[in-house]
Amino acid sequence: MDALATNFFNLDVYAQVFPYLLQGLLTTVWLSAIVIPLGLASGLVLAVAATYTRRRWMRIAIAVYIDFFRALPPLVLLIFIYYGAPFLGLDLPKLAAVAFGFMLNNSSYYAEVFRAGLLAVPKGQMEAARSTGLSGAQALAHVVLPQAARNCLPDLVSNSIEVIKLTSIASVVALPELLRNARDAQSLLYNPSPIVLAALMYVALLWPLVRWLSRLEHRGTLAR
Amino acid sequence: MTMSGLERFLFTFFNGEVAAQYLPDILSGMVVTAAVGIAVVATGLALGLLLAMLRTLQRAVLTLPIVAFVDFMRALPPLVMIILFFFAFPLVGVAMSAFVAVWLALSLVLAAYAEECIWGGILTLPRGQWEAARSTGLTWLQTMAAVILPQAFRIALPPLTNRIISITKNAALGSVVGLNEILNNAQSASSLAGNPTPLVVGAAAYLVIFVPVILAARRIEARMARGA
Numbered sequence: 001m002d003a004l005a006t007n008f009f010n011l012d013v014y015a016q017v018f019p020y021l022l023q024g025l026l027t028t029v030w031l032s033a034i035v036i037p038l039g040l041a042s043g044l045v046l047a048v049a050a051t052y053t054r055r056r057w058m059r060i061a062i063a064v065y066i067d068f069f070r071a072l073p074p075l076v077l078l079i080f081i082y083y084g085a086p087f088l089g090l091d092l093p094k095l096a097a098v099a100f101g102f103m104l105n106n107s108s109y110y111a112e113v114f115r116a117g118l119l120a121v122p123k124g125q126m127e128a129a130r131s132t133g134l135s136g137a138q139a140l141a142h143v144v145l146p147q148a149a150r151n152c153l154p155d156l157v158s159n160s161i162e163v164i165k166l167t168s169i170a171s172v173v174a175l176p177e178l179l180r181n182a183r184d185a186q187s188l189l190y191n192p193s194p195i196v197l198a199a200l201m202y203v204a205l206l207w208p209l210v211r212w213l214s215r216l217e218h219r220g221t222l223a224r
Numbered sequence: 225m226t227m228s229g230l231e232r233f234l235f236t237f238f239n240g241e242v243a244a245q246y247l248p249d250i251l252s253g254m255v256v257t258a259a260v261g262i263a264v265v266a267t268g269l270a271l272g273l274l275l276a277m278l279r280t281l282q283r284a285v286l287t288l289p290i291v292a293f294v295d296f297m298r299a300l301p302p303l304v305m306i307i308l309f310f311f312a313f314p315l316v317g318v319a320m321s322a323f324v325a326v327w328l329a330l331s332l333v334l335a336a337y338a339e340e341c342i343w344g345g346i347l348t349l350p351r352g353q354w355e356a357a358r359s360t361g362l363t364w365l366q367t368m369a370a371v372i373l374p375q376a377f378r379i380a381l382p383p384l385t386n387r388i389i390s391i392t393k394n395a396a397l398g399s400v401v402g403l404n405e406i407l408n409n410a411q412s413a414s415s416l417a418g419n420p421t422p423l424v425v426g427a428a429a430y431l432v433i434f435v436p437v438i439l440a441a442r443r444i445e446a447r448m449a450r451g452a
Contacts, residue, residue: 003316071438075397076407083420165302169397179301195304195312202301203300206298207295214295
């Protein structure tokens with residue numbers, strides 16, 4: 001019990017590292033604020049292209065892209081970009097490597113979510129909108145996408161929670177987000193309490209989102 | 225000897241000699257990655273199934289801890305958990321190997337997501353299924369095994385396979401605690417060789433393992449969508 005208090009829940013250590021971990025938490029938040037919109041935008045473009053293109057090769061290319069990045073672990077992608085870029089003569093900053101790797105990975109997941117949402121909107125919606133004189137882009141933006149987004153809102157939230165958790169792998173390339181700072185503090189103080197505190201901070205950040213998601217999902221089931 | 229840009233690119237990323245030299249390392253990494261994946265699926269699914277079944281009893285003493293566990297696992301990044309198990313638990317007298325740390329962390333995560341998927345499947349079944357099955361004289365356990373779970377599983381299967389893929393892929397996180405899986409072996413090979421080719425081979429090894437799984441998942445999804 002004593003070992004637990006000293007090594008996991010050491011309040012002195014907590015107090016000492018809290019500002020440093022808070023800084024890491026802020027980095028986690030703004031890193032998420034960069035990579036989630038990037039993933040959403042690129043995933044939406046892929047999904048719209050895959051759903052509405054008449055070109056077969058394009059549909060196939062997007063399907064291959066999506067499956068490729070679903071099969072590749074994000075950490076492998078990140079390590080590859082981070083350690084591979086210098087061999088191409090590119091001096092990629094950490095943040096750029098992380099953002100690019102995340103975009104490749106997330107775009108495929110968000111594209112899958114949006115595609116399901118778009119497919120659930122009846123075809124007649126697009127046809128009716130076009131027949132009122134809206135252009136294809138207008139019909140998409142004002143009629144189809146709002147319905148598609150509603151359809152897949154729980155999955156979008158769920159995926160975004162996964163993305164926030166995923167930012168922890170940026171610690172591997174020493175980007176100073178929450179987990180990285182916690183590990184630095186741990187090795188500095190020879191005490192793993194900072195890791196436990198970081199875990200608690202992740203839960204504090206994400207638990208409200210998880211609860212909200214659970215209610216969104218539950219509403220879906222009750223309505224069915 | 226001078227090399228053209230393309231030659232240099234191929235020499236750097238697709239170096240046949242380096243690839244051949246380190247292929248055995250990648251292959252042995254594939255065995256470890258596959259072993260982690262299979263072990264995680266077995267224990268994660270079993271635990272998730274158990275939790276979903278317990279939740280159907282609708283007792284607050286069971287439901288509350290289950291929901292708390294699921295929430296916690298959905299909020300905590302798996303890498304944080306792996307690092308906790310491997311680096312922090314030994315200090316309170318619970319030491320475990322890298323394999324066990326990764327297996328345990330990912331099993332718990334999968335259990336939580338599997339519970340959600342299976343429970344979601346159970347919720348969509350009409351109450352009449354229970355009542356009809358019980359009124360024919362089946363016990364609770366028989367009803368569960370013969371009537372409820374087979375139907376719930378069919379509904380849960382597409383989201384469940386997607387979760388299984390994204391969670392077992394996290395075996396790559398084992399490289400952070402020195403588990404000798406694909407990524408770890410590829411990284412040490414590429415720093416030994418001073419050439420990133422082993423990372424390319426490692427990425428290809430992941431595709432060899434996971435692309436077939438993803439294609440199988442797509443087939444399941446398509447079959448479900450057709451209602452077959």
